[in-house]
Amino acid sequence: MAPVDTADRMEHPDAPHGTSVPSPHHVVNYLRIFQILVALTLLTVTVAFLPIHNELINVVVALAIAGVKAAFVARYFMHLKFEGKLIYTILFVPLSLAVILTIALIPDIALGRGTDFNDMVGWFEKLHHGLVG
Amino acid sequence: MSESALQDNYVPEQHAPDPMISHGDPTAPGKVGIWLFLASEIMFFVAILGSYVILRGGSHDLFAEHAKALNKWAAGTNTLVLIFSSLTMALAVDAAQKRQQRRMVKCLALTLACAFGFMGIKAYEYHAKWVHETVVAHEGDAGSASSTVYVYDGHVHHAPNGDLLLTGYRAPLEQFADAKIGFDIHLVSEHGLETFVEAQAGHPVKEQEYTIKASNVGTQIQYGPWKNIFYACYFTLTGVHGIHVLGGMIPLTILLVQGLRGKFFPAHTEYVGLYWHFVDLVWIFLFPLLYLI
16 A cells, blocks of 8 residues: 655645545556457457357357456456455455356246246247248 | 544545544545445346346247347447447546546546447437337228238338338238247247248348338337337346446536546546446446347
């Protein structure tokens, strides 16, 4: 943690002082992060147009790229890389609850107790083929 | 208690280093506050995204079919707009910390412009759904032998006399019964109807403009949240996210106006920045989950 910048306080007596004036010691090349995020966006769109018919692969790849993008935004734009334990502790709670919530909901899909539209399985396939019978 | 704490204009924000108040933790209370808020936001979005995943799993074909009608290019552009606004926001925070007024004002103005751009593209997307309708209407004199009931799906404008001018596809309703696939106006999609018509015709069919007399319309449904569970999810997720963008525009405007007056709020700018990056982060997940898979 940086010491309070008393020189700044003397120069600008009215300015807010203390550590709540964030002192940018960490230099982040924001433009580089932006370029990486644009590249990853183009990648995920490209993958979406590839003729991959496996739903699971599509979802896993899309979420993996989104996860990497989110990590870049959080670590560099949100300065998470430079934060102390307290912020990580605050973040740990909702992120673990997010995992628990998602896992807790899985049996709903697995048991097929989704929605009434389950009755409509095959509806669109038949529609596409316009088949009789 | 420090002396400053007894003053009328005491602002805890500016006195964070006081060990009596901050208990020696080096993190500014304002920053702790915004992260706690973001933690609650994470739970909020996880809950609705989790519901979306469950509903998608329960009605897989419906979601896959209707997601095809979403505009990947508009949403992809919006992704780039938001990422760019995150860049300008990060630079605005940097400029505020370094007390560079011109640079800060420029970056805040660009961020706000991106927010308007995002909402503009979103409005364009919503409008395309608003004028998209599934219509069941008959053609010819009702009850006569020449009358046929058609299912239409496409984009609609209204003629001055109230008639519907629909650009899209149509199929006779009885073909659904002949093909033994049932008919549900909530399930019909434009792409589905197109492939159905093509399968019936045996060759590719182009979309056409149809004029439907207002008095011949039996039933019609817009592509709103009431269309089906997919659109309910789509409008809920993008709508809630859009409200977050609108919400972010308020402090951005305040900071911009204050910046133009030569005032600096480096700490507050950083907190607004954290919120803004979070809104970007949510969109990073919404974009592939709604538009790409």
